Amino acid sequence: MRPRHPPRSPRASGSREVGRADRLAHRGPGHVLPLLMTGDFNVAAHGNPVYGQLLALSLKDTWDAAATFHGYRPLVPDGDRIDWILATAGVTVQSATINMYEQRGQYPSDHLPVQVSLTLA
Template sequence: MLAKIMTFNLRLNVESDGENAWPLRVRAAAAAIKRHDADIVGIQEGLLAMIKDLEPLLPEYAWVGEGREGGEEGEYSAILYKKGKWSAEEAGGFGLSETPEKLGAMSWNTACPRMCTWARFKSADGAVFTAFNTHLDHISDEAQTKGMGLIRQRIERFREQTGLPIVLTGDFNVGPNHAVVSGLERAGYVNAYSVLAEGSQGVGRTFHEFLGGESGEPIDYVFASPDLEIAGVEVDRGQYDGRYPSDHYPVCATVRRTSVTG
């Protein structure tokens, strides 16, 4: 198995963004995904209308997910995938709250409802893995920590039941020293930034508010289970047609299976 895994916060369609508003960025966002030829794209802040805007520009992709308030309501942490290479065998989602089966619920002083989307993918040559994608709260440390704790519980239960490798993408809204990130690393999950000579500490910012630049820390991550290895990672700080595709840089990692051939 060899796959390119991207995390990409699209930034909501907000009219006050002016020249950076979504209708002026949609082609740039599609171009970024195409440039990396990503197999799997975990998006954040994608309203349904925004995902629909991308569909004709990315005909090689299908997607799974629902709004964080249930059904078509609210932001999506959807997962896009190359439908010519992968099929989504199973998919679902859960809320990051004390009642995870009820989307839209809020716990742990979160500023808004949060969720995690997951899907099990299979390729034509038989490779199988599961992707999890999330967007943690931007205000509450308790919600960030407990939300990731719930995601880890679900991932670990899934791996116990299936034995499949997993990737985890998301806007975690925390820097590399936060317990959300260090906890994943201590549990054996591989931070894609670990393959860089400078590691997470030298990656620079991934949230740039349409200003560009590198100074700061990442808040967008790709993690992989211990039975996968990271072959490379790129924070894409480029512009497309003279504009940034989002106020976050897309991050794309190449992962491959280590323990078995597939």
């Protein structure tokens, strides 16, 4: 049986993501559009070189204190946040929350959904 999230080299997959973000962020003069990059990156945000490279491309983290991976166990405050929503300067974030929905202790996923209310410039 294949694992749900096959192990990947964070460096290899991260390089691909950084390349995509760089191409989208630098589409040339007159092509300034708000950009959102969302995903299950399967690595904690802070201290990760890929996360740092994406922020260096002028992407900002829409919520810097959310723990989204709970592994079907109680949420750990300030735990690893592996689901990111990054945005360019053309995005104004009003709020960010984590959807804590569960029914009788059962969660629909091992990730808690990140929800952001925002305005595109």
